Amino acid sequence: MSIRLFSRRQFGLTAFATGVSGAAARGARAGEKRPLTIEDCRGRRVTLGTMDRIVSIGGTITETLYALGASGRVVGVDITSTYPVAALREKKSVGYMRQLSADGILSLKPDLVLAMNDSGPPAAIDQIMNASIPTVMIDATPSLDGVRKRILTLSSIIGAGEQGASMVVRFDNQLRTLKAWKELHPQQPRVLFVMRVVNGRPMAAGTGTAADAIIALAGGTNAGSAMQGYKALEREALITLQPDVILMMSQGGQAMRDALLEDPAVLATPAGRNRAVIDMEGEKLLGFGPRTAEAALELAQQINGHMKPA
Structure with missing residues (x-):
């Protein structure tokens, strides 16, 4: 999955998650007034606002946001968000990611919903989108490339591009350690x-x-x-x-x-x-x-x- 970010003034310019410009990343920080438009894994163009109240649907998203230092901006998580353990203890639960209630999510007054692409049911996701809440669907492919892209996508959205790049470097170093171990076994x-x-x-x-x-x-x-x-x-x-x-x-x-x-x-x-x-x-x-x-x-x-x- 590639994420594309657009400003309203330069809608034709594209910046991918692997190399989002510094200006685009700065524009995605919490509280920033300048709007950005991205394309999610479903090909939907979503305009982002302040991103001070994020609902995270999917344990992978929650874990990544916490690792990127954005836990203070998360107001709700689903029950697959088991790591870090503080997530379910500190944040409001919106239930299981495949059995969501749109009303429960909307009651948290989010300004951004980040959801794994296999979240559902579809009617609940549609209801959230129809409520004009910026909703970004994140690719759920279980692959190494999928891991990298999710990290870079989420870090780009919240304006933490440098942290995301560092996480990918660390991930790749761990993969080299795994490869060496498997060669010996x-x-x-x-x-x-x-x-x-x-x-x-x-x-x-x-x-x-x-x-x-x-x-x-x-x-x-x-x-x-x-x-x-x-x-x-x-x-x-x-x-x-x-x-x-x-x-x-x-x-x-x-x-x-x-x-x-x-x-x-x-x-x-x-x-x-x-x-x-x-x-x-x-x-x-x-x-x-x-x-x-x-x-x-x-x-x-x-x-x-x-x-x-x-």
């Missing part, structure tokens, strides 16, 4: 991500998911790669996948871990026999935000700890 174990257990059936991740992307980034092989999206697995299908490791979110808690390790189908896999279950904080693992490279290295090291020497 070339095993590609089969990892199955389980989102939750529904009626005794594990809901596992296939391709086209953030879980698939983070497993690959960590040097693993997604045991569910023959599937598309998330699927509830029957016992025979789970046994056939033969994962070496099962990955879950820590939000599932001990109850979910116990349910997996008591499942006869799981026990018929290397992961079950070796009790190789890894849990990680969900937003860090799947958010594809500033901590993604750190999360991938942590996951790679934990996976390696469950594997027998080649």
Whole structure:
């Protein structure tokens, strides 16, 4: 996703998030009266105002805004905003990002809504936009390029271009550390991500998911790669996948871990026999935000700890 910023006097001039001019960045600071117009990931042109009261919908957006030093301008967050932990404690909650209420968001009197592109329902998003609240939809693609673009996009919007550029440099340095670690540990174990257990059936991740992307980034092989999206697995299908490791979110808690390790189908896999279950904080693992490279290295090291020497 590229973000384009325009002033009203020079609407034809374009500045991308990878190189927004100093004047454009200064114009996006809180309280600045000079309006800017941007193009979001849906191709919508949105005119920005003061940006003193931001509602952040999506944990990745919230985490990035806090990292950029803009927490004081955030008045509301959704419940996926689990990092930093202060966000949900200090800010008003607008509910789950895919089950939003426009009335709840509008009651906070925001002058800017930043929302991940997969937020919803669509009717609620449309209602917010129709209320003439500047609403910028942020690309949700779970990729390394997506991480960089989200950082640069958000930093450009709030006038923190230098901080955003520094964050990207730090992110790329962490990726180099991850690459070096993987070169020393070339095993590609089969990892199955389980989102939750529904009626005794594990809901596992296939391709086209953030879980698939983070497993690959960590040097693993997604045991569910023959599937598309998330699927509830029957016992025979789970046994056939033969994962070496099962990955879950820590939000599932001990109850979910116990349910997996008591499942006869799981026990018929290397992961079950070796009790190789890894849990990680969900937003860090799947958010594809500033901590993604750190999360991938942590996951790679934990996976390696469950594997027998080649």
